Amino acid sequence: MKTPLRLVLLSALFTTTLAQAADLIPIDVHRDANCGCCKKWISHLESNGFKVNDHVEADMSAVKQRLGVAPRLGSCHTAVIDGKFVEGHVPADQVLALRKRNDLLGIAAPGMPMGSPGMEVDGRSEAYQVIGLTREGKDVVVAEYPAQ
Template sequence: MSYLKSIAIASAFFLAGLGHASAAQQEITVYKSPWCGCCTAWSEHMRENGFKVTEIKREDMDTIKRDLGVPEQLESCHTAMIDGYVVEGHVPADDVKKLLTERPKAKGLSVPGMPMGSPGMEQGNQKDRYTVIIYGDEGMGAFARH
């Protein structure tokens, strides 16, 4: 292999790593009830995946959801904001990273309810199937299935 080709390959790997790191260093603000353990567990999941998490404990979560435009049918326990997007509920960190990389025209992502086995809702081997919903002014649809 030529010297220049080796440098090009090494540079590509370096730059790919930088792209992943920059996405993972995003700051996310999580609004949660002061008493919700699964919300705290989701914040920890996000930290473990490289996000800088700020938790804001609120008792008026309905107000937060209304102010941020979360449709009632997409509500869960906690609501987060990251880089102009709303993240509602137990959305996996990899789906948030994909959202930030692809930058679709959307208001945000949601995992409605609290499906067992989703990040922050782990309990033994129980894993519900669930869909991460992308939503915005143009409607809603499936973003990922788990």
């Protein structure tokens, strides 16, 4: 009698795990092997429902150029979701919002703002913006984060 019950329980666990894995949102992250803050941003994404495909790159400049990330929007890592770029330490909620913005080619948190996801250091923070790049090549502010 124990065996059938155990199989039912294992089957339910397996089915639940598969369903949870299917609910994760896939995103590709391109980063330099020597950057620790990139790994912290990846952890931020994973804790917010993303399935990260981590790509360690030898030439991030070439990756950014290929994906259309303007130098003025640059940061340390570049992600791709639904064919759009996500540059730098963009909060997960803004990555999710990007999926609904057909007017944008991508979004960026230029530089490496202290206090942004992955850049939490000694409680320091600075105000920063998430900038969207329109299909016409214009920058638009899609979110603002005050210093804490």
